[in-house]
Amino acid sequence: MxxxxxxxxxxxxxxxxxxxxxxxxxxxxxxxxxxxxxxxxxxxxxxxxxxxxxxxxxxxxxxxxxxxxxxxxxxxxxxxxxxxxxxxxxxxxxxxxxxxxxxxxxxxxxxxxxxxxxxxxEPQTVPIxxxxxxxxxxxxxxxxxxxxxxxxxxxxxxxxxxxxxxxxxxxGAHHSGRIGEDHSPETHLVPLILQVPLGKREHVSIFGDDYPTEDGTCIRDYxxxxxxxxxxxxxxxxxxxxxxxxxxxxGSGKGFSVKEMIDVARKVTGHPIPAVLEPRRAGDPAVLIASSAKAKRELNWSPRRDNLEEIVESAWNWHRQHPDGFTE
Structure with a gap:
């Protein structure tokens, strides 16, 4: 079976x-x-x-x-x-x-x-x-x-x-270090940030810093x-x-802003990771966080790897070993 x-x-x-x-x-x-x-x-x-x-x-x-x-x-x-x-x-x-x-x-x-x-x-209430x-x-x-x-x-x-x-x-990436995130084109924030210390791009873009959040950048659930x-x-x-x-x-029950994600990546990689402010993208909500109370209650699921630094570090470990992604 x-x-x-x-x-x-x-x-x-x-x-x-x-x-x-x-x-x-x-x-x-x-x-x-x-x-x-x-x-x-x-x-x-x-x-x-x-x-x-x-x-x-x-x-x-x-x-x-x-x-x-x-x-x-x-x-x-x-x-x-x-x-x-x-x-x-x-x-x-x-x-x-x-x-x-x-x-x-x-x-x-x-x-x-x-x-x-x-x-x-566009959520009416958060967490969703x-x-x-x-x-x-x-x-x-x-x-x-x-x-x-x-x-x-x-x-x-x-x-x-x-x-x-x-x-x-x-x-993040698998604990074995053998598999990770490789998209073409890449649109996800963590690998885009890590492309800077990998020498694949000169800076990471921040699309708007005037959202109603603590540091003005969008908050997302990772x-x-x-x-x-x-x-x-x-x-x-x-x-x-x-x-x-x-x-x-x-969901993790908590969100992280774009600036927070960049700061964590700077700490993990030891690279300054320049960030450039660009205009907002149409349709980007300020905060997106999911409630996973039902999943915890009925599936007995909760995130076990919820330390953001560890998540980014696992991604960084994979990308350093596979700077050009998978070969096939």
Whole structure:
């Protein structure tokens, strides 16, 4: 009996695969390698292909006894999603439809979904709870919400139980030092900051310092990527034990400002890391923090690696060893 991880060669997917391997699970990975990397996999059986390809997915399910799915495969660049919404609907929403259809055909009744707190849009209250209105402000968040809703109706019609995990920012790297964050293009704050001491860029940009926060810069929720991986395994165990479909927010319960993140990186790297102030970006809320009270209560999950300096240090250790990212 195997766990299928779609998008398992990506950043959070590969860390989840590593945790599954440590838990002695049989792991099958499907990834088209458009964003993922072969080197990011510490185990499992890799099938290179696209979840939208029915014949390909048929092969995966025929050759393996898939008892559960953890679904990461999706495009996730907010800006790109606004410029090319069709690409996001085709890959994210249609891809999920094809995945659920093959699960139905082969009787696979459990799926853990890597969703996003972008489903909430501009929050009315912070920290954000699962009962908050879902009003995405970009195509990416809208497609993820559509994927969640599709799972709800597949559950109602076919009994495929799901857990959707909504979170903001993953950071850090695996304790082994073998896998870390490598995106192209890179849009995440921690690796962008670390590109300065790596000599990849001259400075880091701060987009606005006049927000209603203590230091004027945006505050965001950061979680160590391995804590996120742990949450996916706990969600899978909940479904295996007969738990009902549900949605959970994952957060640290506290946020860090852009300036705080840069200061911590300066301390960790010993580099001055010049910062340049630039105009605000449209649609950037001042504060985004998720409440994970429900996840703590029902999944018994809480972040174990919540020291910001340790998170940044783990990322720095990986980037120093892999200054150009993965080679394949």
């Amino acid at each position: 195997a766990v299928l991880v779609t998008g398992g060669a990506g950043y959070i997917g590969s860390h989840t695969v590593a945790e599954l391997i440590d838990a002695k699970e049989e792991v099958v990975v499907v990834d088209n390698l458009s964003q993922g990397h072969r080197q990011a996999l510490l185990g499992g059986k890799l099938y290179v292909g696209d979840i939208r390809d029915a014949d390909f997915m048929e092969t995966v399910f025929k050759e393996n006894d898939i008892e559960s799915v953890i679904h990461f495969a999706a495009y996730s660049l907010v800006g790109e999603s606004m410029q090319n919404p069709a690409k996001y609907y085709d890959n994210n929403v249609y891809g999920t439809q094809r995945l659920l259809e093959i699960m139905k055909k082969y009787g696979t009744k459990r799926i853990v979904f890597s969703s996003t707190a972008a489903t909430y849009g 709870e699962e009962t908050a209105p879902t009003q995405p402000t970009n195509t990416y968040g809208e497609t993820k919400l559509s994927m969640e809703k599709m799972m709800k109706w597949f559950d109602a019609a076919h009994g495929i139980k799901y857990v959707a995990l909504r979170y903001f920012n993953a950071a 979680l160590h990527v391995s804590d996120l991986a742990d949450a996916h395994l706990l969600a899978l165990e909940r479904l295996r034990s007969g738990g009902e479909s549900s949605v959970y927010n994952l």
